[in-house]
Every structure is written in structure tokens, then in C-alpha cells.
Amino acid sequence: MSGPLLEIRGLAVVFPTRGGLVRAVDGVDLEVFSGECLGVVGESGSGKSVTFLAVLGLLRPPGRIEAGEIRFEGRTISGLPEAELRELRGRAIAITLQDALTALNPALTVEQQIVETIEAHDPDLPRGRARRRILRERAQELLRLVGIPEPARRLAAYPHELSGGMRQRVMIAIALSCRPKLLIADEPTTALDVTIQAQVLDLLAELRERLGTAIVLVSHDLGVVAEHCGRVVVMYAGQVVERGPTAAVIGEPRHPYTRGLLRSIPSIAEPERPIRPIPGQMADPIRPPPGCRFEPRCSLARPACRLPIALRPIDGGRAARCVEVAA
Amino acid sequence: MRAEAVEEGALARPAEAPAAPARSPFAADLRELLANRTAVLSIAIVLAVAAMALFAPWIAPHDPYEANLLRRLQPPVWLEGGEWAHPLGCDQLGRDILSRIVFGARVSMTIGLLVVAIAAVIGTTLGLLAGYLRGFVDVLIGRIVDTLLGFPYLIFAIGLMAAMGPGLANIVLALVLKEWVLTCRVARAETLAAREMDYVEAARALGASPARIMLGEILPNILSPVLVVATFRMATIVILEASLSFLGLGVQPPVPSWGSMVADGRAFLLDAWWVATLPGVAIFVLVLAINLASQGLRDVFDPRLKA
Amino acid sequence: MRPSALLERLLQLVPVLLGIALVVFLMMQATPGDPVELMLGDALATPEQREALRRDMGLDRPLPERFLHFLGNAATLDFGQSFHHRRPVADVILERLPATIELTLAAMAIAIAVGVPLGVVAAVRRDGWIDRLATILGLAGVSMPGFWLGILLILLFSVQLGWLPVSGRIGFGAEVPPVTGLLLVDTLLAGRPASFLEALRHLLLPAVTLGLAMAALLMRVTRTSMLEALRQDYVTFATAKGLPRRRVLIRHALRNALTPTVTVAAIETGTLLGGNMIVETVFGWPGLGRLVVEGIFTRNYPLVQAAVLLYAVTYVLLNLLADVLQTVLNPKVRL
Numbered sequence: 024m025s026g027p028l029l030e031i032r033g034l035a036v037v038f039p040t041r042g043g044l045v046r047a048v049d050g051v052d053l054e055v056f057s058g059e060c061l062g063v064v065g066e067s068g069s070g071k072s073v074t075f076l077a078v079l080g081l082l083r084p085p086g087r088i089e090a091g092e093i094r095f096e097g098r099t100i101s102g103l104p105e106a107e108l109r110e111l112r113g114r115a116i117a118i119t120l121q122d123a124l125t126a127l128n129p130a131l132t133v134e135q136q137i138v139e140t141i142e143a144h145d146p147d148l149p150r151g152r153a154r155r156r157i158l159r160e161r162a163q164e165l166l167r168l169v170g171i172p173e174p175a176r177r178l179a180a181y182p183h184e185l186s187g188g189m190r191q192r193v194m195i196a197i198a199l200s201c202r203p204k205l206l207i208a209d210e211p212t213t214a215l216d217v218t219i220q221a222q223v224l225d226l227l228a229e230l231r232e233r234l235g236t237a238i239v240l241v242s243h244d245l246g247v248v249a250e251h252c253g254r255v256v257v258m259y260a261g262q263v264v265e266r267g268p269t270a271a272v273i274g275e276p277r278h279p280y281t282r283g284l285l286r287s288i289p290s291i292a293e294p295e296r297p298i299r300p301i302p303g304q305m306a307d308p309i310r311p312p313p314g315c316r317f318e319p320r321c322s323l324a325r326p327a328c329r330l331p332i333a334l335r336p337i338d339g340g341r342a343a344r345c346v347e348v349a350a
Numbered sequence: 351m352r353a354e355a356v357e358e359g360a361l362a363r364p365a366e367a368p369a370a371p372a373r374s375p376f377a378a379d380l381r382e383l384l385a386n387r388t389a390v391l392s393i394a395i396v397l398a399v400a401a402m403a404l405f406a407p408w409i410a411p412h413d414p415y416e417a418n419l420l421r422r423l424q425p426p427v428w429l430e431g432g433e434w435a436h437p438l439g440c441d442q443l444g445r446d447i448l449s450r451i452v453f454g455a456r457v458s459m460t461i462g463l464l465v466v467a468i469a470a471v472i473g474t475t476l477g478l479l480a481g482y483l484r485g486f487v488d489v490l491i492g493r494i495v496d497t498l499l500g501f502p503y504l505i506f507a508i509g510l511m512a513a514m515g516p517g518l519a520n521i522v523l524a525l526v527l528k529e530w531v532l533t534c535r536v537a538r539a540e541t542l543a544a545r546e547m548d549y550v551e552a553a554r555a556l557g558a559s560p561a562r563i564m565l566g567e568i569l570p571n572i573l574s575p576v577l578v579v580a581t582f583r584m585a586t587i588v589i590l591e592a593s594l595s596f597l598g599l600g601v602q603p604p605v606p607s608w609g610s611m612v613a614d615g616r617a618f619l620l621d622a623w624w625v626a627t628l629p630g631v632a633i634f635v636l637v638l639a640i641n642l643a644s645q646g647l648r649d650v651f652d653p654r655l656k657a
Numbered sequence: 658m659r660p661s662a663l664l665e666r667l668l669q670l671v672p673v674l675l676g677i678a679l680v681v682f683l684m685m686q687a688t689p690g691d692p693v694e695l696m697l698g699d700a701l702a703t704p705e706q707r708e709a710l711r712r713d714m715g716l717d718r719p720l721p722e723r724f725l726h727f728l729g730n731a732a733t734l735d736f737g738q739s740f741h742h743r744r745p746v747a748d749v750i751l752e753r754l755p756a757t758i759e760l761t762l763a764a765m766a767i768a769i770a771v772g773v774p775l776g777v778v779a780a781v782r783r784d785g786w787i788d789r790l791a792t793i794l795g796l797a798g799v800s801m802p803g804f805w806l807g808i809l810l811i812l813l814f815s816v817q818l819g820w821l822p823v824s825g826r827i828g829f830g831a832e833v834p835p836v837t838g839l840l841l842v843d844t845l846l847a848g849r850p851a852s853f854l855e856a857l858r859h860l861l862l863p864a865v866t867l868g869l870a871m872a873a874l875l876m877r878v879t880r881t882s883m884l885e886a887l888r889q890d891y892v893t894f895a896t897a898k899g900l901p902r903r904r905v906l907i908r909h910a911l912r913n914a915l916t917p918t919v920t921v922a923a924i925e926t927g928t929l930l931g932g933n934m935i936v937e938t939v940f941g942w943p944g945l946g947r948l949v950v951e952g953i954f955t956r957n958y959p960l961v962q963a964a965v966l967l968y969a970v971t972y973v974l975l976n977l978l979a980d981v982l983q984t985v986l987n988p989k990v991r992l
Contacts, residue, residue: 076893083888083893110899113898113900114899117898120893125890128895128912128913129987129988131908131912139898139908140898143900143901183988197898493672496672496673497673497679500676500677500969501927501965501972502926502969503931504928504930505934508931508949508953509961509962510687511953512688512953513688514688514689585799585800589802593803593935596804596938597950612804619808619816627812630805633805638800641800
């Protein structure tokens with residue numbers, strides 16, 4: 024394999040606020056390989072979504088990338104001018120947002136929202152009547168791809184006229200409309216009913232197989248990630264605290280935070296096991312703890328945890344940011 | 351996704367403000383208001399105009415009615431032919447423009463304050479009744495409100511002034527008859543929200559009479575949005591009064607009003623621009639100050655309305 | 658929009674229009690003096706003639722009956738004789754209407770053309786110099802009485818610079834045969850570009866004077882709603898799709914931001930209609946507004962009554978139009 028598809032090195036994202044500089048992402052390293060499915064897990068406020076908004080240059084001002092480098096197919100894309108970023112967005116890297124109801128424009132039909140994406144990236148479209156026909160066919164084909172029945176009829180619908188699962192599929196169809204190499208699915212199931220959640224996740228898995236699109240599954244739910252992703256990255260308070268092959272990380276978590284996350288989700292295998300939420304609150308993003316950021320909430324904390332700590336590699340392509348791991 | 355960044359901002363907040371020493375909320379509001387320099391300056395201007403109106407006879411350098419044709423259209427002091435005795439020059443009858451502007455503040459302030467105050471009382475009362483009693487009362491008041499909203503403001507006032515004839519009392523009446531509608535709508539909406547609150551439920555459960563609930567429980571809580579709207583509206587009222595006076599439908603001559611002074615000066619635009627324009631400056635400054643002041647008051651007393 | 662929804666909305670107008678008619682009717686009952694004397698003016702008449710006229714005008718009937726009569730007449734656009742002109746009120750109004758429509762439409766066009774783009778730019782470049790300037794101009798715009806602004810503009814552009822005429826609609830010799838009554842249209846229809854320019858030069862100052870306050874308000878509303886729209890997920894998603902920035906701003910953000918702008922625009926047409934009287938007086942514009950002001954001083958009550966009714970009904974209908982426009986802009990809105 025010739026290097027990762029997406030490579031993030033030392034990324035730091037800050038949001039100036041009245042109370043001080045919020046360090047939403049603080050020194051994140053990660054990579055995504057072609058065709059793989061990477062899970063990124065953490066509580067809200069862990070910086071997982073912000074990391075990938077930064078990749079696409081979608082940080083809302085005054086938020087900005089303070090340090091680090093983002094490379095896509097070996098080319099540095101952090102700090103690219105807006106015009107060049109625009110060419111990447113939707114075509115090379117696409118994203119779906121958490122709630123399709125708010126992410127889709129309420130005033131435009133499904134067709135309009137799909138078609139404008141294709142038009143933005145395909146300069147070879149013919150002019151005139153043929154153009155409209157081709158665009159409509161492609162839009163229908165996309166709806167069929169994401170498993171929407173009666174695509175011709177759905178094209179004319181407005182987002183609020185569709186069900187939640189259907190809207191999520193439309194958003195995925197839009198994201199895939201230009202066959203991106205990387206799809207970032209930000210909390211793709213959070214806004215959905217439990218029964219629909221599984222359908223959408225299966226759809227994403229199926230699309231990855233058929234189209235060869237790499238997928239980053241951003242979720243607060245380790246369970247969702249466990250089922251579909253080969254590798255997982257666990258984030259806490261703007262940092263990566265653990266990463267590795269999903270089976271290994273879940274089977275034998277090396278960071279206390281990962282263990283906490285595992286205990287906080289219901290398990291189908293052991294329905295009797297009590298669910299235990301992690302006690303305490305997410306670290307203050309303006310004045311984070313000096314050492315391990317999880318230290319104030321960690322039951323195993325000891326004085327050594329108050330010293331700065333780097334991600335420590337473990338055998339089997341794993342790493343964890345904990346003093347328990349031999350340096 | 352976006353929520354995440356917002357949440358992080360929210361998390362930061364507790365650490366941001368050191369625990370404030372206990373003090374009355376009003377003192378805190380006042381302190382915040384005083385920190386807003388634009389608001390303080392504009393409130394000072396409004397108060398200065400009010401004082402000018404109140405003490406006009408002592409402030410004005412001349413009698414505003416005293417005509418002297420020898421000084422007809424005399425220019426202001428900074429132009430050739432002007433003199434310090436009449437700093438803003440004289441009008442077509444040789445009356446001192448500065449003195450007339452000082453006295454003109456009386457009309458603007460009186461009508462502005464009276465209309466806003468009376469309309470606020472009527473509007474709040476009816477809005478409170480409509481919102482609390484609902485049913486027939488609400489429907490009836492709603493019909494009247496809808497009807498009056500169907501009239502453009504100035505058209506309504508002009509129609510009434512045409513029918514009733516000019517005069518200070520008639521202007522106040524014409525404007526109040528339309529103005530209360532806006533307060534009424536705000537008061538009704540606020541009442542609808544307030545009547546669902548726990549403290550109102552509690553008072554009702556304790557057997558308080560409707561009148562007692564409306565006056566004792568709801569009124570104090572809808573007062574601040576009503577007052578904020580009222581201060582904003584005063585700016586519009588001042589402009590409307592000036593417009594009516596400009597059309598000759600306001601206070602009758604020779605009583606000086608800024609609007610009619612501008613109208614009088616129109617005939618002399620070519621030779622004496624100051625007669626028509628200077629009273630307009632007074633209107634502009636007062637209205638601007640009211641607008642800025644009410645913005646400052648709103649930000650402090652009713653942050654929900656913040657744009 | 659479904660036709661039944663529109664019909665329902667139209668039916669809702671009935672009580673409002675009836676209420677407006679009642680208010681206008683009652684307004685004129687408050688007039689001092691005897692309508693018969695006013696009607697006669699200086700003409701001499703015997704007591705019998707006076708009595709006959711009183712009966713003709715229906716003044717001997719009870720008030721409710723007179724109101725029904727008034728309603729019936731209003732529905733057929735019969736507003737009686739204009740005291741002053743000795744002609745049907747409807748004719749006199751119709752003659753002056755095109756001038757006012759032209760002025761109002763021009764003012765509205767200026768307000769929208771200035772207010773909306775300025776609001777968009779102010780929101781997109783938030784806290785930039787355009788935003789600051791727009792805030793100041795917006796505040797000044799709503800704080801400035803229209804008649805004073807008109808006079809300042811005359812002083813600058815007519816008296817000082819001599820670029821634009823002080824009053825009227827068109828110069829001598831530039832007149833064209835009336836077709837629509839809108840001079841900008843008629844001069845073009847007549848194929849007289851010089852006359853068109855002449856009409857435009859006359860229209861400019863009054864239209865700017867009338868439109869500026871509305872432009873200021875539209876700017877503020879557009880800025881606020883645009884800032885709100887820019888915060889929405891659909892704008893982020895549209896950007897993430899790789900759409901050009903302009904398209905994101907206009908098709909996604911502005912389109913949704915226009916909903917409140919349209920509402921405010923409709924409400925503000927009330928200011929425009931009222932402003933007619935002021936601006937037409939300042940600029941000697943021969944329209945309905947000036948006719949009404951003249952009518953007040955000549956105590957031409959039937960004319961004033963009809964004009965007030967016309968203005969109010971127009972205002973109500975414009976608000977209906979805005980509601981319909983909302984459903985086009987925003988498919989989620991139902992009438």
C-alpha cells in the first residue's frame with residue numbers, strides 16, 4: 024500500500040471565546056487508508072467532529088487550525104486556498120452530518136440538492152436539454168443506490184416530506200454523488216430510531232464494499248463502531264487516547280477511558296452486566312489538566328498521571344496514552 | 351457537529367466569571383447599562399431634550415413668538431450676516447430659530463411621552479385580559495387589533511386628524527388609537543407564556559382571584575418587554591408627530607413644532623436653507639438618541655429580544 | 658400552494674376588511690360641521706334644496722343603515738362626488754393613482770435593491786467595515802424623518818449641484834400620451850428615450866426619499882436572518898458538497914433568510930403608503946398622497962374617506978401577497 028489516503032499530523036484546532044481559547048483539538052495524529060472503515064469514538068466535546076470539519080476546511084470562524092498538517096493522497100490540504108478546497112469537497116472527500124433534517128436545505132427539493140452537487144464538480148456535462156436528462160438520471164440512480172424506492176417520485180420531494188431514515192439516505196446519496204474516495208459519516212445514526220440505525224449502518228458498509236470508498240465513522244457509540252470498523256480511534260478532550268484494530272481495542276482496552284466507554288454501553292452478549300456511565304465531567308477545554316486529561320475522572324489515577332504523556336505504541340499496531348502502558 | 355463546538359464553549363463558561371458578590375439584580379443591570387457608552391450618551395441626550403422642553407422659558411435666549419421683520423431670514427452665526435444674538439439665525443418672520451427649536455422640544459416630548467404612556471397602559475391592560483381570559487374577550491380584542499393593523503400608521507393618523515381637526519389633544523388621541531395595538535400584541539403573547547408558569551399555577555391552586563393573578567403575578571413579569579417596546583416606539587411617535595405637523599395637521603401655528611418649522615422653511619430653501627433644515631437636525635438627533643438608548647435598555651433588561 | 662388554502666386565507670380577510678370599512682366610516686362621522694354645507698360650499702340654496710340634498714346623501718337615515726349603504730357603494734367603487742372637483746371621487750382618484758403607483762414601486766425597488774444586498778454583505782463580512790457602515794446607515798435611515806431627508810436631497814442635488822429637478826413628474830415638452838399612466842413605461846412605449854430620462858430624473862429623488870427608511874429596515878432584517886441562516890447545518894453541508902461560495906450564500910443561506918425579510922417588507926409597505934403623503938408634498942408629485950393632503954384642507958371628506966380606505970385595502974392585500982410569497986420561498990410554510 025502506498026501510504027495512507029488521509030493523514031493528520033499534530034492537528035490543533037482552537038475557538039477563541041470570551042472565556043479564553045478553547046482547544047477543541049489538541050495534537051491529533053491519525054490516518055485513514057484507502058477502502059477501510061475507521062471508527063472515531065468519543066463523548067461529545069472530545070473533538071472528534073471538529074477534527075474532520077477541519078479536514079474539509081469547514082471550521083466556523085473564529086475557529087481555526089492552529090497547528091498541524093493534513094495530507095490527502097500525499098498532498099498537503101491544510102491551509103489550501105478556498106477555491107482549491109472547494110474542488111476537494113464533495114469530490115474527493117465528502118461528509119454527512121448528524122441530522123439530515125437540518126443538513127438538507129428545507130427550501131430545495133431532493134433533486135435540486137443532488138443535482139447541484141454533481142454540477143459543481145462535473146465540467147463535462149453537456150448543455151441544454153440533454154444536461155437536464157442526464158442529471159435527472161444520475162440523481163435517480165443515486166437514490167436507487169442508497170435503497171430509496173420510487174426514486175423518480177422522491178426527487179420532487181422536499182426534505183420535510185420524507186421520513187428520518189429516508190432523509191439520512193438522501194444525505195448519503197448526495198455525499199456519494201461524485202464518488203468520493205473518502206466519506207466522513209458524522210454520527211450517522213444518532214438522529215434515527217433504533218430500527219433505522221442498523222439499516223443505515225448496513226447501507227454504509229455495503230456502499231464501502233461496492234464503491235471502495237473509505238469511510239470514517241464518527242460516533243459517540245463504541246457499539247456502532249465495533250460492528251463495522253476494522254480500526255478504531257478513541258478520542259478524549261481533544262486528544263487521541265487509544266487506537267488500534269477494533270477487535271483488539273474492545274477485547275483488551277488499554278486506556279481507562281476506553282474501558283469506561285465499554286462499560287457505559289449495553290451489551291448484547293452480557294445483558295446482565297450493569298451499565299455504568301463514566302463519573303465526572305469532560306475536562307475544561309480552556310484549562311485542561313496538565314497531564315493525562317482523563318486523570319481527574321480516572322479511578323486508577325496516581326501522581327505520575329499529572330505529568331504530560333504521549334501516545335505510547337503497543338504491539339499489534341496499537342497505541343494508548345496511559346502511564347499503565349510501558350513506555 | 352456544530353453543537354460540539356458550542357458545547358465546548360458552554361463548558362468554558364463556569365470558569366469564566368468569578369463568583370459575583372451578592373447584589374440586587376437591578377444594580378447589576380444598572381452597572382451593565384453604564385458600561386455601554388453609546389447607551390449612556392444617548393440617554394443623556396434624551397434627558398437633555400426633556401430638560402430643554404421642561405425649562406424652555408429659561409433656556410431659550412428669546413421669545414419664540416417675537417417676530418421682527420428686520421431680522422427676516424437672518425443667517426446663523428457661522429454664515430455671513432449672522433450674529434451671536436441669534437446663533438441659528440431667524441425664520442421668515444424674524445423669529446429666533448434656536449428659541450423655537452428649544453420650545454419645539456415641548457411638543458415632541460409631550461406627545462412622544464403621552465402617546466407611549468397611554469398606549470402602554472391601554473395595550474397592557476387589553477393584552478393581559480386577552481391573554482389571560484382567552485375566549486370571547488380574546489377574540490373580540492383580536493378582531494380590533496387585526497383591523498387596526500390593516501391601516502398604514504400615518505394614513506390612519508391622517509384620516510383621523512382630517513376628521514377631528516388639528517390640535518395637541520387630537521394628535522395624542524389619533525396616535526394612541528393605533529399605537530396601543532403593538533403593546534397589546536406583546537403583552538398578550540407574554541401573558542400567554544406567563545400563565546403556563548409554575549408560579550401562576552401555584553397562585554391559581556391557592557385560590558387567588560383572576561384579577562389578583564393578573565396584577566400580582568403576571569403583570570410584573572411582562573412589564574420589562576412591554577417597557578422595552580414602549581421606549582422603541584417613542585422614536586416612531588416623535589417622527590409621526592413631526593410628519594403630521596409638517597403636513598399642517600399637527601399643533602397649530604404659531605406654537606413652534608419641529609415638523610411645522612421645516613414645513614415653513616420649505617418656501618425659502620433657495621435663499622435661507624437653515625430655516626427648513628435646522629429643526630430637522632433636532633428631530634434626527636432626538637430620534638437617533640431614543641433609538642440608541644432603547645437598544646441599550648433592551649440589551650440589559652430584555653436580552654431575549656436581542657437581534 | 659393549494660387553491661383551497663388560498664381561498665381560506667381570502668375568507669379570513671373578510672372580517673378585517675369589514676372592520677377597516679367600519680373604522681373609515683366612523684372616522685368620517687367625527688368630522689365637524691354639516692356635510693350638506695360642505696357639499697354646497699359657497700353655492701346658495703334654499704332650505705328645501707338643502708333638505709333634498711340631505712335626503713339624497715342619506716343623512717336622514719340611522720347610522721347602521723348608512724354604514725350598509727356605504728359598504729354597498731364602496732363595493733361598487735362609488736364614493737360619491739368629490740366636493741372640490743364636482744366629479745365622482747373614483748374618477749379623481751383613478752387619475753392620480755398611476756403617479757403614486759409609479760413612485761411607490763420605484764421606492765420599493767430601491768429599498769430592495771439597496772437593503773437586501775447590503776444586509777447580505779454585512780452578515781457575510783460580519784464586523785467588517787461594510788457591516789459597521791451598514792449599521793450606522795441603517796440606524797440613521799430609520800431615525801430620519803422622510804420630509805427632512807427629501808429637503809436635504811433637494812438642497813444637495815437640485816439647489817447645490819443642479820443635477821436633478823426639484824418637483825413634478827416630467828418637464829414641459831417631454832410629455833407623452835398616457836397609456837399605463839406610469840411615465841417610465843409610457844415614454845418607452847412612445848419610443849422617446851429623452852422623455853424617459855426626463856421622467857427618471859424627476860422620479861429619482863422622491864423614490865430615494867421614500868425608499869430609504871424601508872431600505873434601512875430591510876438591511877437590518879436581512880442581516881439578522883442571514884447571520885442566523887449562516888449558522889445552520891444546511892449551509893455547512895452545502896459548503897461541504899463543494900458548491901461555489903456564491904451559490905452557498907445565495908441559494909442556500911439567502912433563500913432561507915428571505916422569509917423574515919419578506920414579512921418585514923410587507924409590513925413596511927405601510928410606511929411607504931403613508932410616506933406617499935409626505936414625499937409627494939415635498940416634491941410636488943401629482944399623486945394620490947398629495948390629493949389627500951389637499952383634500953384635507955379643502956375639507957373634501959368623501960375623497961379623503963375613499964383614499965384612506967383604498968390605502969388600507971391595498972396594505973392588507975400586499976400583506977396577503979407576502980404570505981403567498983412565503984409559501985413559494987419556503988415549502989414548509991402553509992397558509
